[in-house]
Amino acid sequence: MKLDRRTFLYLSLAAGATALLPSGARLLNLKPNIRTQRQSRFLVVYMRGGSDNFSLMPPIEDPFYYSARPNLALKKSETISIDPLFSIHKEFSSLMPAWNERELLFINQFGFPFVGRSHFFSQDVLESGGLDLSKQGSGLLSRALHLKMEQKTPLMAGVSIQTTLPLSLRGPYNGISVNSLDLFSTTQTTGNISAFRRILKSSNEELSNIQTVYEKLSEAGEAKIVNNFPSTSFGSQMRDIAKVFLTHPESIVAVAESFNWDLHSGGKPQAGNRFAENVKELSEGLSTFRAEMIKQNIWDDTIILVMTEFGRTLHENSGQGTEHGYGGLALLLGGKLRDKQRGGKILHQWKELSPSTLFEQRDLSVVYDFRDVLGEIFTSHFQLEQSKVAELFFGYLPKKLDILG
Amino acid sequence: MILFLLLAFFVSPAFAESITFPKSELSRTEMAIHLLNRAAFGPLFGEVENLEKEKQLELWLEQQLSPETIPPKKELHLLLQRLKSIHLNQREVLSRYYDETDPPSRHLAAERLSPQLIAHELSLKKFILARESKAQLFEVMVDFWFNHFNVNGQMMLPKYYISSFENDAIRKNIFGTFENLLIAASKHPAMLSYLNNTANKKKVENSEQIGINENFARELLELHTVGREAYTQVDVNQVAIALTGWTIKEPRVIGEFIFEKENHAAKDVTVLGKTFLGKDAVKQGESLIKFLANHPATAKRISEKLCFRFVREPAPKECIEELSKTFLDTGGDLRAVYKSLFLSSSFWSKQSYRAKFKRPFDFLISAIRSVRAAIIPEVGVFDPYSLPKASQLLGENPFRHPSPTGLPDSIGAWYSAGGLLQRFQSSNLLTSEKLEHSIHIRFENIFVDQQINVGKVSSKIVPLTLNDKTIETIQRQIDRSSKSLNDKQRETLALIFSSLEFQWR
Numbered sequence: 085m086k087l088d089r090r091t092f093l094y095l096s097l098a099a100g101a102t103a104l105l106p107s108g109a110r111l112l113n114l115k116p117n118i119r120t121q122r123q124s125r126f127l128v129v130y131m132r133g134g135s136d137n138f139s140l141m142p143p144i145e146d147p148f149y150y151s152a153r154p155n156l157a158l159k160k161s162e163t164i165s166i167d168p169l170f171s172i173h174k175e176f177s178s179l180m181p182a183w184n185e186r187e188l189l190f191i192n193q194f195g196f197p198f199v200g201r202s203h204f205f206s207q208d209v210l211e212s213g214g215l216d217l218s219k220q221g222s223g224l225l226s227r228a229l230h231l232k233m234e235q236k237t238p239l240m241a242g243v244s245i246q247t248t249l250p251l252s253l254r255g256p257y258n259g260i261s262v263n264s265l266d267l268f269s270t271t272q273t274t275g276n277i278s279a280f281r282r283i284l285k286s287s288n289e290e291l292s293n294i295q296t297v298y299e300k301l302s303e304a305g306e307a308k309i310v311n312n313f314p315s316t317s318f319g320s321q322m323r324d325i326a327k328v329f330l331t332h333p334e335s336i337v338a339v340a341e342s343f344n345w346d347l348h349s350g351g352k353p354q355a356g357n358r359f360a361e362n363v364k365e366l367s368e369g370l371s372t373f374r375a376e377m378i379k380q381n382i383w384d385d386t387i388i389l390v391m392t393e394f395g396r397t398l399h400e401n402s403g404q405g406t407e408h409g410y411g412g413l414a415l416l417l418g419g420k421l422r423d424k425q426r427g428g429k430i431l432h433q434w435k436e437l438s439p440s441t442l443f444e445q446r447d448l449s450v451v452y453d454f455r456d457v458l459g460e461i462f463t464s465h466f467q468l469e470q471s472k473v474a475e476l477f478f479g480y481l482p483k484k485l486d487i488l489g
Numbered sequence: 490m491i492l493f494l495l496l497a498f499f500v501s502p503a504f505a506e507s508i509t510f511p512k513s514e515l516s517r518t519e520m521a522i523h524l525l526n527r528a529a530f531g532p533l534f535g536e537v538e539n540l541e542k543e544k545q546l547e548l549w550l551e552q553q554l555s556p557e558t559i560p561p562k563k564e565l566h567l568l569l570q571r572l573k574s575i576h577l578n579q580r581e582v583l584s585r586y587y588d589e590t591d592p593p594s595r596h597l598a599a600e601r602l603s604p605q606l607i608a609h610e611l612s613l614k615k616f617i618l619a620r621e622s623k624a625q626l627f628e629v630m631v632d633f634w635f636n637h638f639n640v641n642g643q644m645m646l647p648k649y650y651i652s653s654f655e656n657d658a659i660r661k662n663i664f665g666t667f668e669n670l671l672i673a674a675s676k677h678p679a680m681l682s683y684l685n686n687t688a689n690k691k692k693v694e695n696s697e698q699i700g701i702n703e704n705f706a707r708e709l710l711e712l713h714t715v716g717r718e719a720y721t722q723v724d725v726n727q728v729a730i731a732l733t734g735w736t737i738k739e740p741r742v743i744g745e746f747i748f749e750k751e752n753h754a755a756k757d758v759t760v761l762g763k764t765f766l767g768k769d770a771v772k773q774g775e776s777l778i779k780f781l782a783n784h785p786a787t788a789k790r791i792s793e794k795l796c797f798r799f800v801r802e803p804a805p806k807e808c809i810e811e812l813s814k815t816f817l818d819t820g821g822d823l824r825a826v827y828k829s830l831f832l833s834s835s836f837w838s839k840q841s842y843r844a845k846f847k848r849p850f851d852f853l854i855s856a857i858r859s860v861r862a863a864i865i866p867e868v869g870v871f872d873p874y875s876l877p878k879a880s881q882l883l884g885e886n887p888f889r890h891p892s893p894t895g896l897p898d899s900i901g902a903w904y905s906a907g908g909l910l911q912r913f914q915s916s917n918l919l920t921s922e923k924l925e926h927s928i929h930i931r932f933e934n935i936f937v938d939q940q941i942n943v944g945k946v947s948s949k950i951v952p953l954t955l956n957d958k959t960i961e962t963i964q965r966q967i968d969r970s971s972k973s974l975n976d977k978q979r980e981t982l983a984l985i986f987s988s989l990e991f992q993w994r
Contacts, residue, residue, distance in 0.1 A: 198523045200708075200717075202707065202717060203894075205717055247883070247885075248903060248908075249908070251906075260906055262911065263882060263883075263884065268910075276980065276984075279963070279984055280984065280987055283962045283984055283989075284988070285962075286958035286962045293906070343891060348684075348685040348703075365767075400688045400699065401701065402688055402689075402693070402700050402701075402702065403685060403687070403702050404688075405685065405688065408703065444722075466659070
């Protein structure tokens with residue numbers, strides 16, 4: 085796809101046509117009652133930097149885990165035991181209600197069958213859906229929305245609370261990305277938005293919908309939520325996504341990012357260290373989001389997939405950190421998992437750790453292909469046809485893992 | 490004038506042959522706008538009408554390619570004098586700003602010597618130089634290369650080193666060879682700490698530890714030199730072994746590069762087919778970096794990045810080929826590469842004109858330059874309405890970008906409805922009273938008439954940029970408004986800066 089300016093404008097704005105909802109309805113506050121309107125929602129969280137799977141979910145009974153990580157191994161008492169083989173990091177405690185309700189599934193040895201161990205290569209693979217188009221800037225979620233909506237994708241269908249639009253939401257449909265909804269609450273508004281809309285219209289017909297976006301973001305900015313979200317970067321993203329889900333039923337996909345996982349040094353997972361703080365921030369953001377979604381009656385239609393571009397090496401390095409690895413850990417979370425009795429489990433094909441069971445003698449091999457996990461979300465959660473889903477993965481036909489029933 | 494030219498002729502070899510631009514479909518005015526949008530941070534108020542004249546544009550570029558011949562402005566020196574940390578050397582920065590309680594707790598907010606001031610003052614320096622310096626191409630290239638070797642000045646140790654990194658590694662080498670630039674960046678404490686080479690040591694006997702730390706080695710290959718397709722995991726490992734022992738001398742007090750022999754693996758390594766001997770100690774890593782600097786894959790990658798940033802996207806093939814050839818023929822002489830770039834027919838092609846979308850800093854600084862607003866340097870790091878803060882809100886936090894890839898430069902990353910709305914908010918902020926302690930706009934110089942004539946004003950500040958309908962719309966908006974004259978002037982500027990046309994460069 086050649087991305088000259090004209091094509092780009094066309095692509096980014098073709099989506100806009102359907103968004104010209106009668107604004108009168110909104111002004112009179114005649115919003116459709118979202119609580120009666122069931123809508124499947126999907127939130128993707130990227131743990132940027134390659135999160136250490138061995139510290140998120142340590143194989144707590146494995147002797148090789150302890151010998152390979154003299155400083156980094158977690159003692160059993162520093163973890164929450166959830167399985168005969170595995171424990172989870174103690175800072176996951178706020179997610180325990182979800183685990184106990186069988187709404188949480190851990191997927192170990194998660195990743196893709198192309199070894200790169202480069203952040204940028206691996207993130208592009210995850211976000212574009214495979215190897216083929218990773219260079220051409222077309223995002224998997226963008227194409228999925230485009231496919232589901234049959235090219236009439238609403239403006240707010242895909243949202244991220246980021247300064248730049250993530251690759252996953254770029255492509256035939258371009259999502260909406262803003263730094264923070266705080267910019268769009270009425271108290272912050274400066275300037276004349278309708279004049280702005282008119283000058284954009286004079287330079288580009290299709291951009292005239294920008295006022296609609298502005299109003300929709302302002303509406304979301306004013307949404308009344310019940311829970312206090314943590315004032316962390318991840319917490320604020322989750323708060324704003326909750327507000328968007330609450331006010332806009334047409335927003336069905338969201339992307340959030342959690343940072344600082346690339347711990348080549350200072351990667352100790354014990355309490356008081358960076359890694360533990362990362363887990364806490366992630367876990368509390370997710371659990372508050374869950375609580376809010378439950379309160380708003382949206383939770384049972386929501387699926388959250390938390391993933392990272394790769395796992396880490398089993399062995400620690402001399403800087404009390406770890407190097408880039410291969411297979412990682414993913415989390416799948418949602419009310420639907422409970423209904424289908426799929427949560428409260430760990431997907432894995434574990435063999436006792438030894439130099440020979442490690443991939444290239446350094447990290448975990450990949451058993452669960454991210455395309456199979458996402459493929460099932462697209463078919464089961466979004467009711468896309470299996471054959472069409474294969475197009476999203478450049479011809480790869482996802483295998484059924486039966487994680488959503 | 491003649492005297493100046495003669496002088497310049499003797500001062501710099503670059504003047505030996507005068508510049509001729511390739512044939513272009515662009516008009517002379519468009520050419521001036523184009524060059525000022527790419528080789529500078531956007532046209533200054535009134536600058537286009539001077540440079541579009543016969544030979545002026547050629548002379549301008551010649552001078553830009555020899556920044557050492559451009560006399561520094563006195564008033565610039567006075568402005569920068571007010572930023573304390575940027576004049577200190579590494580040792581002085583550490584002794585005055587190093588804070589044991591880092592990250593600093595809230596109560597430090599009022600203290601003058603918070604370590605957060607280092608990145609903040611460096612950002613202000615960037616704004617001031619981009620606004621005031623006559624050596625525009627030089628500043629544009631500082632921006633490009635800092636981003637290429639991005640270091641996050643928010644992190645624990647790098648925050649004390651970024652000012653020296655910007656000055657000693659980047660500024661001193663960007664008109665020399667790429668090899669020297671790469672060596673300087675690779676040996677700098679900012680890079681060594683940011684990408685954890687300080688933890689890259691030979692394996693301790695009888696230990697299960699991996700020993701080496703691959704972080705810097707990988708980014709050296711992937712981001713700084715040959716690129717993603719050219720290397721394997723084995724190469725990463727080999728580079729890391731060669732760079733064991735490259736670390737920082739007393740990181741909290743001295744902060745200089747040091748080679749620690751006792752932590753060096755001293756093993757032979759083979760990278761991209763070439764072997765480097767372990768017995769060469771620090772020279773092993775140095776020869777390896779020199780080899781990478783001059784590798785054809787590096788030449789291609791650097792050329793592609795330059796063509797992407799300065800010509801258009803995707804980078805035209807002929808541009809990449811032309812620059813790669815210059816790079817390899819001259820042993821990576823960056824000045825020669827820049828010259829090829831700005832004299833290439835792809836640069837002057839109509840397709841490249843206004844084909845790049847401004848990043849947040851580009852956007853803010855081009856607006857500031859278009860009205861010759863003065864930047865006032867004394868703003869504290871915790872001030873909610875400073876220029877660095879305005880840039881951060883738009884998505885570019887100078888010297889504090891969190892990823893070693895640097896800030897994205899593609900249209901796709903910045904051009905979105907949400908992004909445009911943020912620029913609208915920002916344009917209003919920039920022209921409002923809230924930012925008046927950060928920048929000073931002299932409205933009386935821009936608006937000479939009692940009645941606001943948007944066409945006339947915009948042709949001065951953003952020539953050939955707005956289309957007629959946009960001008961008409963703004964005019965109607967202003968005519969209808971019952972606000973005071975000054976408020977109308979502010980609104981005129983805000984609407985011009987938020988227009989879609991102004992976002993392209």
